[in-house]
Amino acid sequence: xxxxxxxxxxxxxxxxxxxxxxxxxxxxxxxxxxxxxxxxxxxxxxxxxxxxxxxxxxxxxxxxxxxxxxxxxxxxxxxxxxxxxxxxxxxxxxxxxxxxxxxxxxxxxxxxxxxxxxxxxxxxxxxxxxxxxxxxxxxxxxxxxxxxxxxxxxxxxxxxxxxxxxxxxxxxxxxxxxxxxxxxxxxxxxxxxxxxxxxxxxxxxxxxxxxxxxxxxxxxxxxxxxxxxxxxxxxxxxxxxxx
Numbered sequence: 133x134x135x136x137x138x139x140x141x142x143x144x145x146x147x148x149x150x151x152x153x154x155x156x157x158x159x160x161x162x163x164x165x166x167x168x169x170x171x172x173x174x175x176x177x178x179x180x181x182x183x184x185x186x187x188x189x190x191x192x193x194x195x196x197x198x199x200x201x202x203x204x205x206x207x208x209x210x211x212x213x214x215x216x217x218x219x220x221x222x223x224x225x226x227x228x229x230x231x232x233x234x235x236x237x238x239x240x241x242x243x244x245x246x247x248x249x250x251x252x253x254x255x256x257x258x259x260x261x262x263x264x265x266x267x268x269x270x271x272x273x274x275x276x277x278x279x280x281x282x283x284x285x286x287x288x289x290x291x292x293x294x295x296x297x298x299x300x301x302x303x304x305x306x307x308x309x310x311x312x313x314x315x316x317x318x319x320x321x322x323x324x325x326x327x328x329x330x331x332x333x334x335x336x337x338x339x340x341x342x343x344x345x346x347x348x349x350x351x352x353x354x355x356x357x358x359x360x361x362x363x364x365x366x367x368x369x370x371x372x373x374x375x
Contacts, residue, residue, distance in 0.1 A: 273294050
């Protein structure tokens with residue numbers, strides 16, 4: 133399966149419209165949606181609250197536009213949708229090249245020192261290096277992932293690997309009594325719901341279990357991906373949700 137095909141499921145029956153300002157002719161049986169109509173539809177149906185959606189819109193105009201070309205190039209270089217990469221980056225750092233967590237991960241894609249060494253990032257605070265390195269890493273997670281019954285399950289599990297670490301996801305999979313290609317994302321959710329930080333040598337935050345952090349991470353990347361699709365305004369296409 134080609135990587136790009138993995139992303140054909142993301143939006144739950146959302147028709148993505150045409151390029152802003154253009155009235156391109158479609159087949160007679162295809163409805164025409166303007167980008168504005170499509171964006172409004174996606175925003176209204178987003179599970180994010182109004183504050184989160186408002187903040188996303190503001191930072192899209194203030195920050196993302198500064199790095200848009202870098203995301204597009206990284207997507208092309210790694211055969212991934214740049215909208216997904218931008219969504220991951222927003223969830224990780226809200227597109228802040230100087231972002232830093234209390235766990236020591238840094239930069240727009242919040243890579244660890246270990247990951248930086250693997251993907252050839254010498255300066256994690258450099259936007260181009262961070263985007264390229266993080267994109268290469270998630271592409272590797274997708275390429276090497278053997279778990280998941282459907283493409284949607286595979287991507288959700290790959291995103292969980294990006295967040296929690298591939299070794300931890302492999303360990304979880306070993307406790308699931310299914311063949312790798314029969315596992316679904318919910319199988320991992322069932323385990324992650326009860327996973328604490330000490331179970332994986334990581335840290336819980338104010339009672340917020342590390343497993344729940346990973347579940348929320350995957351869900352929120354999907355939310356921001358949908359908003360990025362609204363921004364990029366792709367040609368009309370049906371997509372099904374991976375959750």
